[in-house]
Amino acid sequence: MFANTRDGHASPEQQARRRFLQASSALGLTGLAPGLATAQANWPSKAVRFVVPFAPGGSSEIVARSTAAELSTTLGQSVFVDNKPGAAGNIAMAEVARSEDQHTIILGHIGTLAVNPYIFDKLPYDANKDFKPVSLLAKVPSLYVVHPDVPAKNLTEFIAYAKSKPGKLSxxxxxxxSAGHLAFEYLKMTSGFFMLHVPYRGTGPMLTDLLSGRLDASAIGAAAIIPFIKSGKVRCIATGSAKRLPQLPDVPTVAEQGFPGFEMTQWYGMLAPANMTAPHLAKLSAETMKAVRAPAAQERLRGDAAEAIGGTPEQFAQFIAAEQERWKKVIARANIKPD
Known part of the structure; x- marks a missing residue:
């Protein structure tokens, strides 16, 4: 069955099925494997709901829709995106955690998985117990942008301008x-300036005020903001990426502008409710890796400056744990509180 696994060249779906059969054997379930394999083959039996815990218009929706488009083909059932914003993603996370239909999944990200557990005294969900990681989907660099009326052409000028007007800029x-909140607080901590933070209910409504000039600046995922940079509606003063982006070759990174080692990227992954069965999870993981790594998906995300990742549930779980440790320290230092 796995003729090519010994030489390390098994496909993602073969690897996922092998892990499942090994786990079944360890639990004494080998005799049930044929029945479970049938359950895996018969799933999904209806459309899959892919919940995005934020309003339309941000990087989260771009990543979710790109993945859903490919996954609809690989799973053989429609995968539709359902935006459910509110309470920093807590409303959607809590709803999906309680879902029992085996056909509801959710987009997890830096805020709901690595930040909310440390800024809320009590959450309606447990980020580590109520969900099963499926796969890390994509990473999106944060871009630091200002309204064109702000007299700063680069990060150095912007920091000097902000320091000259403490508390007057927002x-x-x-x-x-949110990822944008973390990105800007991280920059503030690193460079030592102060600005007022104005939280919105999603990237879309925040962008409306930024474009109109009611806000001075923001840190936004590249996928959502590059079109507005290209059209001149906002000015990009720095990228949070480790190196310059091909889409913005003339914009230096934060690290290049006096802060070596600085890097800020948003990330997005797929989660399933903790009650999703082993065969369903194994199939979803294998098909999601296939979907994320499909040439069409990679090209689509690359066009929006997003990096397609893919990976196993175990790899995603390890990544989440590392990010929780990282941002726990930043949150404590910046004293970030919920609304």
Whole structure:
């Protein structure tokens, strides 16, 4: 069955099935494997709901829709995106945690998985117990942008301008604890300036105020903001990526502008409710890796400056744990609180 696994060249779906059969054997379930394999083959039996815990218009929706488009083909059933914003993603996370239909999944990200557990005294979900990691989907660099009326052409000028007007400038984010909030607080901590934070209910409504000039600046995922940079509606003063982006070759990174080692990327992954069965999870993981790594998906995400990742549930679980440790320290130092 796995003729090519010994030489390390098994396909993702073969690897996922092998792990499942090994786990079944360890639990004494080998005799049930044929029945479970049938359950895996028969799933999904209806459309799959892919919940995005934020308003439309941000990087989260771009990553989710790109993945859903490919996954609809690989799974043989429609995968539709359902935006459910509110309470820093807590409403959607809590709803999906309680879902029992085996056909509901959710987009997890830096805020709901690595930030909310440390800024809320009590959450309606447990990030580590109520969900099963499926796969890390994509990473999106944060871009630091200002409204064209702000007299700063680069990060150095912007920091000097902000320091000359302490408390008079404001930046917006998709909400307290959102990726944009973290990105800007991380920059503030690193460079020592102060600006007022204005949280919104999603990237879309925040962008409306940034474009109109009611906000001075923001840190936004590249996928959502590059079109507005290209059209001149906002000015990009730095990228949070480790190296310059091909889409913005003339914009230096934060690290290049005096802060070596600085890097800020948003990340997005797929989660399933903890009650999803082993065969369903194994199939979803294998098909999601296939979908994320499909040439069409990679090209689509690359066009929006997003990096397609893919990976196993175990790899995603390890990544989440590392990010929780990283941002726990930043949150404590910046004293980030929920709305």
């Amino acid at each position: 930046y917006g984010s998709a909400g307290n604890g």
